[in-house]
Amino acid sequence: MTFPAFQQEDVKSDISQKLPDQQFLLFTTKEEDLKTAETKKLNRAHEYEKENTRSVCLLEQKRKVVSSNIDVPPARKSLEELDMDKVTAAMVLTSLSTSPLVRSPPVRPNESLNGSWKEGGFVPSSTSSSGYWSWNAPSDQSNPSTPSPPLSADSFKAFRTPSQPDDGIDEGETSNLLFDEPIPRKRKNSMKVMFKCLWKNCGKVLSTAAGIQKHIRTIHLGRVGESDYSDGEEDFYYTEIRLNTDSVADGLSSLSPVSPSLASPPSFPTQDAIRPETSCAKTETKLMTPLSRSAPTNLYLVHTDHAYQATPPVNIPGSAKFTPNGSSFSISWQSPPVTFTGIPVSPTHNRPAGSGEQKQSHTVLSSPPRVAFGLRKPRGEGKKCRKVYGMENRDMWCTACRWKKACQRFID
DNA sequence: TTTGCCGGGCC
DNA sequence: GGCCCGGCAAA
Numbered sequence: 001m002t003f004p005a006f007q008q009e010d011v012k013s014d015i016s017q018k019l020p021d022q023q024f025l026l027f028t029t030k031e032e033d034l035k036t037a038e039t040k041k042l043n044r045a046h047e048y049e050k051e052n053t054r055s056v057c058l059l060e061q062k063r064k065v066v067s068s069n070i071d072v073p074p075a076r077k078s079l080e081e082l083d084m085d086k087v088t089a090a091m092v093l094t095s096l097s098t099s100p101l102v103r104s105p106p107v108r109p110n111e112s113l114n115g116s117w118k119e120g121g122f123v124p125s126s127t128s129s130s131g132y133w134s135w136n137a138p139s140d141q142s143n144p145s146t147p148s149p150p151l152s153a154d155s156f157k158a159f160r161t162p163s164q165p166d167d168g169i170d171e172g173e174t175s176n177l178l179f180d181e182p183i184p185r186k187r188k189n190s191m192k193v194m195f196k197c198l199w200k201n202c203g204k205v206l207s208t209a210a211g212i213q214k215h216i217r218t219i220h221l222g223r224v225g226e227s228d229y230s231d232g233e234e235d236f237y238y239t240e241i242r243l244n245t246d247s248v249a250d251g252l253s254s255l256s257p258v259s260p261s262l263a264s265p266p267s268f269p270t271q272d273a274i275r276p277e278t279s280c281a282k283t284e285t286k287l288m289t290p291l292s293r294s295a296p297t298n299l300y301l302v303h304t305d306h307a308y309q310a311t312p313p314v315n316i317p318g319s320a321k322f323t324p325n326g327s328s329f330s331i332s333w334q335s336p337p338v339t340f341t342g343i344p345v346s347p348t349h350n351r352p353a354g355s356g357e358q359k360q361s362h363t364v365l366s367s368p369p370r371v372a373f374g375l376r377k378p379r380g381e382g383k384k385c386r387k388v389y390g391m392e393n394r395d396m397w398c399t400a401c402r403w404k405k406a407c408q409r410f411i412d
Numbered sequence: 413t414t415t416g417c418c419g420g421g422c423c
Numbered sequence: 424g425g426c427c428c429g430g431c432a433a434a
Contacts, residue, residue, distance in 0.1 A: 379416050379433050386415070403426060406417055 195238050212238040382410050 195212035197204040199220045206212040216238060384407040385397035394402060398409035 384416065404417060404428070
């Protein structure tokens with residue numbers, strides 16, 4: 001059985017290969033944050049590898065105990081151990097890769113109905129990216145280009161692209177990335193993986209990542225003489241698509257229904273946004289973009305995330321708002337009173353024409369009318385200076401009355 | 413319509 | 424901060 005070994009190698013190669021791209025996917029404007037996040041992910045990837053090794057060792061120890069109880073001859077035992085190692089490793093890896101953590105994507109209600117996904121791969125459409133979403137209109141959340149608000153500053157949030165339902169990655173993994181949870185492994189399948197260029201009006205599909213990167217470099221980025229050099233920018237402009245429809249069905253079947261609590265707006269969004277450990281995790285995973293699928297966990301490599309950071313591949317319009325309980329609170333992109341505009345763009349990379357300047361700002365305003373709080377004090381019942389002295393004796397009024405302020409002489 | 417006084421402008 | 428006034432809303 002070569003599956004475990006292959007997968008491990010696959011993981012490692014993915015990690016080493018994709019980590020450099022992290023900086024483009026983090027929704028932060030600070031280079032230090034980028035480095036920090038990248039380092040964290042490296043550490044997580046290593047921890048995960050350790051964890052897997054530990055799990056295998058534990059199982060191995062357990063197996064040895066059992067084997068010793070049944071008194072297996074030493075010579076035969078060593079041979080068996082070799083096989084058992086593989087089997088055990090396979091079991092561990094399989095259980096990890098098929099664990100609920102991985103297989104229960106917190107999808108939005110209409111995700112599974114998204115036509116483009118059914119076709120085996122998500123292809124972002126700039127024309128359909130209204131960017132507007134609402135708590136009351138969950139269908140809009142299925143929009144692939146829906147950006148998500150960086151609800152809390154401490155949790156660097158990126159715009160999210162709905163993951164391919166069949167690739168096994170989802171917001172759960174995003175949560176893993178963000179909240180130090182074990183990183184699930186990529187499920188292997190036999191599907192044909194293609195790479196599609198997301199550049200506007202291109203859509204070129206190639207069979208290898210290197211090919212598509214080279215295509216982007218030479219055709220779109222104009223780096224003719226740098227065929228072997230890749231700074232990762234090309235990753236932004238292509239996406240992985242899968243041609244095997246079986247996996248699509250599998251992905252759809254693995255979609256877990258969205259709980260009402262997720263579908264409904266939070267009682268007070270700002271609070272939820274501030275708490276990363278509670279509903280924030282749910283909300284964010286729903287709202288934000290996975291930081292990167294080209295991360296160590298980028299076992300489910302999806303470059304569509306890149307499309308969010310800038311044009312030309314896909315525009316990132318954005319407007320999101322929700323109005324919980326009919327209150328006046330709202331969050332919206334590119335529209336007051338709250339504006340989130342964020343385009344995760346690597347500062348070190350030139351953006352093709354049309355790419356907006358990276359700007360990240362968010363403001364939350366909630367200012368009910370002052371009248372609602374009854375700030376205007378009730379009118380005094382007693383006589384005031386004006387009534388007592390009359391207009392002709394205005395000089396006898398108290399200062400407040402003269403200034404048309406609340407009477408200080410005849411206080412109620 | 414009268415009266416109390418808030419909000420804001422001017423100095 | 425002192426002074427003044429437009430304008431709102433209750434009486």
